[in-house]
Amino acid sequence: AQSVTQLGSHVSVSEGALVLLRCNYSSSVPPYLFWYVQYPNQGLQLLLKYTTGATLVKGINGFEAEFKKSETSFHLTKPSAHMSDAAEYFCAVSEGSGGYNKLIFGAGTRLAVHP
Amino acid sequence: DGGITQSPKYLFRKEGQNVTLSCEQNLNHDAMYWYRQDPGQGLRLIYYSQIVNDFQKGDIAEGYSVSREKKESFPLTVTSAQKNPTAFYLCASSPRQGHQAFFGQGTRLTVV
Numbered sequence: 001a002q003s004v005t006q007l008g009s010h011v012s013v014s015e016g017a018l019v020l021l022r023c024n025y026s027s028s029v030p031p032y033l034f035w036y037v038q039y040p041n042q043g044l045q046l047l048l049k050y051t052t053g054a055t056l057v058k059g060i061n062g063f064e065a066e067f068k069k070s071e072t073s074f075h076l077t078k079p080s081a082h083m084s085d086a087a088e089y090f091c092a093v094s095e096g097s098g099g100y101n102k103l104i105f106g107a108g109t110r111l112a113v114h115p
Numbered sequence: 116d117g118g119i120t121q122s123p124k125y126l127f128r129k130e131g132q133n134v135t136l137s138c139e140q141n142l143n144h145d146a147m148y149w150y151r152q153d154p155g156q157g158l159r160l161i162y163y164s165q166i167v168n169d170f171q172k173g174d175i176a177e178g179y180s181v182s183r184e185k186k187e188s189f190p191l192t193v194t195s196a197q198k199n200p201t202a203f204y205l206c207a208s209s210p211r212q213g214h215q216a217f218f219g220q221g222t223r224l225t226v227v
Contacts, residue, residue, distance in 0.1 A: 009155060032214045034215070036218075041124075041203075041221065041223065042220055042221065043119075043121075043205055043218035043219050043220045043221050044158075044205065044207075044218040045218070046215060046217075049214070049215060051214060090157060090158065094214045102148075102160065102163060102173075103148075103158075103160075103207075103216055105150075105157040105158040105159075106157055107155060107156060107157040108155075108157050
């Protein structure tokens with residue numbers, strides 16, 4: 001079965017510093033990978049996704065992630081943190097067949113940005 | 116605007132009562148999902164449906180029930196058999212051939 005591990009339940013960075021949120025997955029087939037962001041008491045918003053093709057994926061709000069098959073990783077980065085980036089971030093892998101999308105989520109990483 | 120609407124945003128339930136959470140989408144998506152979110156545990160799948168009048172149990176279906184009588188609607192009932200129902204519930208949908216899920220704004224259920 002597929003699974004997702006997010007290293008670090010809480011990450012704290014200074015405004016303007018690099019953001020690095022780690023995600024490792026297990027999958028027996030080529031995966032579809034996603035990063036979602038959640039603000040307090042809100043639903044999840046898609047940041048970016050990897051399906052096929054280029055392994056470096058750019059998303060919204062300046063975030064990007066790189067799919068590394070040899071390391072089974074899909075880490076999320078942003079060069080310079082902004083206060084508005086404070087939120088919870090979820091990595092997910094797609095599992096399923098027949099066209100539907102059953103997402104398996106990691107436990108989440110809460111990002112704090114301080115002045 | 117197209118999207119997924121969950122209602123109500125906050126819901127309080129007395130112990131022993133059943134309660135139904137609403138989820139409506141106008142994205143014309145075939146598949147719909149219900150997830151439960153607890154602090155530090157990510158999202159866990161309760162039920163999912165690929166087509167009308169068909170649905171399957173997810174990882175934590177005990178104490179929950181669903182129906183899919185219309186493509187647009189996928190209500191979730193939290194029954195009295197659910198021992199710990201206090202949580203944040205998220206509904207999502209995706210196209211039949213797509214892999215991106217779109218989420219509603221969630222319903223926070225509290226047992227009082």
